[in-house]
Amino acid sequence: MGEDLGFSKGLAGVVADATSVSQVQGEDGRLIYRGISIEELAEKSTYEECVYFSLYGKMPTKNQLTKFNTELRHNRVLPKAVEAVIAAAPRSAHPMAVLQAAVAAMGFDEQPVNLKNEDANIHNAIKIISQLATAVAHISRDRRGLSHIPPNTEMSHAENFLYMLHGKVPNKEEARIFDVALILHLDHDFNASTFSARVVASTEAKLSLSISAAIGALSGPLHGGANEKVLEMADGIGAPEHAKEWVLNAIATKAKVMGFGHRVYRTMDPRAKVLRGMLEKLVATKSDKSTYETLRIVHDTMIEELGKTSKDYIWPNVDFWSGSLYRLMDIDSIDFTPIFAVSRVAGWSSHIIEMWRDNRIYRPSAKYVGPTDAKYQDIKNRK
Ligand SMILES: CC(=O)SCCNC(=O)CCNC(=O)[C@H](O)C(C)(C)COP(=O)(O)OP(=O)(O)OC[C@H]1O[C@@H](n2cnc3c(N)ncnc32)[C@H](O)[C@@H]1OP(=O)(O)O
Numbered sequence: 001m002g003e004d005l006g007f008s009k010g011l012a013g014v015v016a017d018a019t020s021v022s023q024v025q026g027e028d029g030r031l032i033y034r035g036i037s038i039e040e041l042a043e044k045s046t047y048e049e050c051v052y053f054s055l056y057g058k059m060p061t062k063n064q065l066t067k068f069n070t071e072l073r074h075n076r077v078l079p080k081a082v083e084a085v086i087a088a089a090p091r092s093a094h095p096m097a098v099l100q101a102a103v104a105a106m107g108f109d110e111q112p113v114n115l116k117n118e119d120a121n122i123h124n125a126i127k128i129i130s131q132l133a134t135a136v137a138h139i140s141r142d143r144r145g146l147s148h149i150p151p152n153t154e155m156s157h158a159e160n161f162l163y164m165l166h167g168k169v170p171n172k173e174e175a176r177i178f179d180v181a182l183i184l185h186l187d188h189d190f191n192a193s194t195f196s197a198r199v200v201a202s203t204e205a206k207l208s209l210s211i212s213a214a215i216g217a218l219s220g221p222l223h224g225g226a227n228e229k230v231l232e233m234a235d236g237i238g239a240p241e242h243a244k245e246w247v248l249n250a251i252a253t254k255a256k257v258m259g260f261g262h263r264v265y266r267t268m269d270p271r272a273k274v275l276r277g278m279l280e281k282l283v284a285t286k287s288d289k290s291t292y293e294t295l296r297i298v299h300d301t302m303i304e305e306l307g308k309t310s311k312d313y314i315w316p317n318v319d320f321w322s323g324s325l326y327r328l329m330d331i332d333s334i335d336f337t338p339i340f341a342v343s344r345v346a347g348w349s350s351h352i353i354e355m356w357r358d359n360r361i362y363r364p365s366a367k368y369v370g371p372t373d374a375k376y377q378d379i380k381n382r383k
């Protein structure tokens with residue numbers, strides 16, 4: 001597909017630029033942010049520290065982190081125009097559509113880009129990272145017919161997000177689990193949404209408009225939208241005792257199992273391992289384990305069955321377990337992909353800031369396969 005015409009369909013294997021933000025080591029199932037493994041960051045770091053690391057390219061000192069946290073915390077309130085866009089959305093709209101519009105509205109008062117003023121671009125990114133979390137919480141509460149919870153400047157990014165979503169302060173354990181989930185989703189080299197952000201930003205479009213484009217790309221079920229679809233699949237299966245038969249049928253009919261497969265990983269996605277570890281601890285404290293049990297059987301059956309065939313590279317990806325974790329935190333499935341964006345906005349921003357240091361517009365070539373000498377026919381002569 002594509003290769004016979006001399007191009008790589010879906011740009012598979014094509015190196016489109018250089019980056020030092022993150023690297024996916026697909027054969028080894030390893031992911032690093034600026035050289036550090038996500039397992040180590042998940043154990044020792046915080047989302048805020050990782051965002052700083054990602055944007056500035058070095059770990060912050062204590063003072064730098066304090067200053068950075070203050071800036072993030074004091075940018076949480078949404079501008080009135082963004083609130084108005086959220087308020088105008090129908091309650092039936094998918095939150096990713098509302099989020100894309102809300103982030104585009106952050107561009108209403110954004111200054112044109114000055115590539116040379118990296119400092120201003122980073123501060124702008126911090127504002128968008130901060131406000132995007134508030135937008136996701138407000139959009140969710142509108143959908144549920146609840147009033148907005150104003151952001152709190154005393155809380156971390158994860159705590160404050162859960163607080164704005166649920167209207168109650170999360171316990172320390174849940175806030176930390178959520179913080180680690182944010183770390184794990186922060187960046188993933190040239191995935192589709194990051195690439196979209198880069199393409200738009202390469203035209204020197206505003207940061208908010210580039211990020212708005214990335215949100216559109218993330219919303220699709222083949223990308224970030226898969227986390228919502230995994231839970232839809234689990235709910236459709238109905239109960240753990242139906243899961244094995246459901247998977248066998250999916251394999252037999254060549255149906256896609258959401259949360260499985262990846263363009264780059266040829267083994268288990270390392271984020272799926274960390275998420276599963278946290279999920280198992282959390283599920284042990286809950287009485288309703290049915291979603292987890294259903295997905296555990298889907299997972300094991302997929303690995304058992306596909307391991308027997310040549311398709312042994314179809315392993316679970318990050319979207320397989322994240323939704324079950326969020327469901328145990330009383331989060332609606334429809335909010336899972338927006339939550340992915342709450343984290344990934346830092347990766348999108350870091351890529352744009354990095355790219356703008358040596359920018360060139362993305363403009364690949366196409367293999368034209370249409371006619372070259374067709375004639376215009378008057379409308380009355382067309383059949
Ligand atoms: C955050 C993220 O974006 S992680 C990815 C989230 N997306 C999903 O979970 C959706 C399900 N997965 C998929 O659709 C794909 O695996 C993608 C989009 C992630 C990767 O796509 P590609 O790299 O283009 O792989 P492609 O779709 O060509 O798959 C290769 C083969 O594996 C099969 N395959 C891939 N994923 C799956 C799956 N989830 N279930 C069953 N079969 C699969 C394909 O049917 C194809 O088989 P074929 O060679 O017989 O035609």
Ligand SMILES: O=C([O-])CC(=O)C(=O)O
Nearest residue numbers: 187188190191192263318
């Ligand atoms: O890298 C990809 O293609 C998709 C992915 O896992 C991510 O964006 O986190």
